[in-house]
Amino acid sequence: MGSLANQTLPTIAFSSQNLEVGSSSWLSTSKQVVLALEEFGCFIATYTNFSPQLHHAIFKASEELFDLPTHVKMLNTSDTPSHGYVGQEPVVPLYEGLGIESSTTVQGVDRFTSLLWPSGNETFREAALEYSKVVAGLDKVVMTMVSEVYGIRSAYESLLEATSYLLRFIKYLAPVGDEAGLGIVPHTDKSFTSILHQRQVKGLQIMTKTGDWVGIDPSPSDFVVMAGDACMGFTNGRIEPSYHRVMIEGSEERYSLGVFTFIRDVEIQVPEELVDEDYPLQFKPFDNYKYIHFYYTEEGRRSKCPIRAYCGI
Ligand SMILES: O=C(O)CCC(=O)C(=O)O
Numbered sequence: 001m002g003s004l005a006n007q008t009l010p011t012i013a014f015s016s017q018n019l020e021v022g023s024s025s026w027l028s029t030s031k032q033v034v035l036a037l038e039e040f041g042c043f044i045a046t047y048t049n050f051s052p053q054l055h056h057a058i059f060k061a062s063e064e065l066f067d068l069p070t071h072v073k074m075l076n077t078s079d080t081p082s083h084g085y086v087g088q089e090p091v092v093p094l095y096e097g098l099g100i101e102s103s104t105t106v107q108g109v110d111r112f113t114s115l116l117w118p119s120g121n122e123t124f125r126e127a128a129l130e131y132s133k134v135v136a137g138l139d140k141v142v143m144t145m146v147s148e149v150y151g152i153r154s155a156y157e158s159l160l161e162a163t164s165y166l167l168r169f170i171k172y173l174a175p176v177g178d179e180a181g182l183g184i185v186p187h188t189d190k191s192f193t194s195i196l197h198q199r200q201v202k203g204l205q206i207m208t209k210t211g212d213w214v215g216i217d218p219s220p221s222d223f224v225v226m227a228g229d230a231c232m233g234f235t236n237g238r239i240e241p242s243y244h245r246v247m248i249e250g251s252e253e254r255y256s257l258g259v260f261t262f263i264r265d266v267e268i269q270v271p272e273e274l275v276d277e278d279y280p281l282q283f284k285p286f287d288n289y290k291y292i293h294f295y296y297t298e299e300g301r302r303s304k305c306p307i308r309a310y311c312g313i
């Protein structure tokens with residue numbers, strides 16, 4: 001238990017062949033997606049719509065962002081915990097992150113860019129918007145597949161309309177000394193879904209149902225697609241969120257990116273199709289953002305399964 005297992009997560013390729021909704025390869029990929037999410041809460045997606053140019057552009061933009069003085073980065077504030085600038089935290093001293101809310105919209109990206117670069121930064125702006133849109137496209141494909149397999153397309157489509165995207169830029173310092181350093185504590189995301197992308201330096205680890213940590217190697221075309229706590233509340237417990245952490249080794253800084261989806265202004269409710277004898281109703285309707293605030297209370301922090309503590313039946 002707790003060791004680093006020599007195991008790999010399922011890898012699923014998303015190419016022009018299986019992206020055609022309703023085609024036979026789309027259906028078989030959908031089943032693979034659901035199996036992977038039910039077993040691991042996540043999987044590795046290789047996405048052909050993602051170009052190496054965009055990979056380079058977004059990480060160059062990230063370096064430029066982190067090179068700004070700390071007092072400028074701290075301008076990135078938010079009403080929602082962990083959505084704005086986080087850095088120099090005693091529990092995770094290697095971690096630094098910034099977030100763009102509504103990052104698939106011109107307004108969201110413009111607001112962030114002009115706050116940090118008052119005289120503008122066109123290359124950053126373009127890379128952030130393009131990256132968010134491409135990754136949001138992958139998220140939509142994945143969740144449409146899940147909703148098709150579960151027979152809940154219309155329930156998912158209502159949530160899709162209310163989806164808000166948060167793009168987080170993350171940087172970890174190299175640990176001092178030879179020991180691996182904790183980059184981010186073991187946790188599940190408070191999101192509906194999360195899509196992570198890493199550059200060069202590995203560090204992301206996922207816990208399997210047998211309690212082993214599995215490391216995920218970075219690749220320029222790979223994304224880690226994860227279910228968050230809100231997805232468990234929607235799927236009536238069928239898909240459990242992925243428990244993960246970051247351990248940093250070696251002398252290189254690590255850069256990663258996360259696109260997190262959250263459902264805004266409408267309550268997440270278990271579709272009636274997902275309630276049966278095997279899965280009696282497990283969650284009351286809940287608000288994704290109120291849930292985040294609950295998580296940051298004493299009770300939320302102490303709870304072993306905060307989503308059940310918040311709205312479990
Ligand atoms: O840096 C990573 O790869 C993971 C980040 C993460 O888990 C998070 O921001 O919630």
Ligand SMILES: [Fe+2]
Nearest residue numbers: 187188189244
């Ligand atoms: Fe996470």
